[in-house]
Amino acid sequence: MSTIRFIHTADLHLDSPFKGMTGLPPARLNELRESTFTAFSRFIDYAVETSPDFIVIVGDIYDGEDRSLRAQRKFREGMERLHEVGIPVYITYGNHDHLSGNWVRFELPPNVHEFAGSVEEVSLTVRGMDVVLHGFSYPNRQVREEMVSHYPTALDNQSFHIGLLHGSIAGNDTHAVYSPFTIEELQSKHYDYWALGHIHLRQKLSENPPIVYSGNLQGRHRNESGEKGFYEVELSKTDAIFSFVPTSAVHFGKIQVPCVNIRHANEWLAACEDALLSFASQHGPSVVDVEIITLDDGTATFIAQTAEDIWLDAIREMMEGYDPFVWVQRLTFSNNLHHKENNALVESVLGQVDSWSADEWKRVLGDLYQHVRTARYLDPLTEEDIDDLRKDVEKLLLNELPTVQEVSQ
């Protein structure tokens, strides 16, 4: 049997502080802050039960460069459990937990190999088969240069060669580009598998050989929605079989609630409640954005009589006490509650905003994104962010401008 079986995971971001989450009741916030650890425990439990040949963890084990004591202690405990059952683990550190950070060192058990600050190779034998792993840890936070040229080309076809790389595709400006690579460059190394980290969205960039992001174990905000987990891979010289194993403890998601022929607030709240409970029964504890769609004029009329924030509070209060919990982070309406017809000024500003390209958005937000103190805390601007900002602009204009109009008339 010439198949090896390993787990590929990355971007654990242990002890992620969920800073942007405000307003949650303390118990829920606590559950959310524990979620990276809960997801990590699920991964360790799975490994202990199923005993893979080895595990690769491709960077960003810790969320912060100080590698919080608690995160290190929990990680060490997990590695100890794998050590007890004889599972080797190969880890690299990424931009979040680079080697130059200032942290108190924990010693890891001997089953764990930590890749050094420059590309190195490590060999192991799995049931008589040779496996060679290639990788490096970030020596400092900003590895902007390409690193692939430091990876050796596989010359023998007998061993399994696996590349560990924390980075992103060159020229992709939706994410901070670290250690940029092209798919062709990776393919040219003749490896059997590329285990990637850094991008939190699970995806396969190529099938042959597999070039794969496992995504993170636990979503950290609304832009990391959906089921999160890791890949278990059965790899032969001709084939790769993937099993995705979900681990997320809290699910970030979006729900659309259709509202037709609703004439009373209680009916509307009940429709939201039904949708939220059915989401939670499917996904477990959740943080969701709710979008109200297909709003007819009658429904829109009574909803418009109360501020959106007050509706949001009402939904949140209604959902208190349910287990698993569902926290509504945002409430939006697919059509505008306020009539914007005849409001030429709003139309003209929105028309202007709609015409901005991603580059223009970046220029507009330049003060924030280029500020020496704020820039490092901001995730790169995504299309989703731009869409949200645009909606906020519209809301602000519609809420504020009637006053201006009244004055001018």
Ligand SMILES: [Mn+2]
């Ligand atoms: Mn990461």
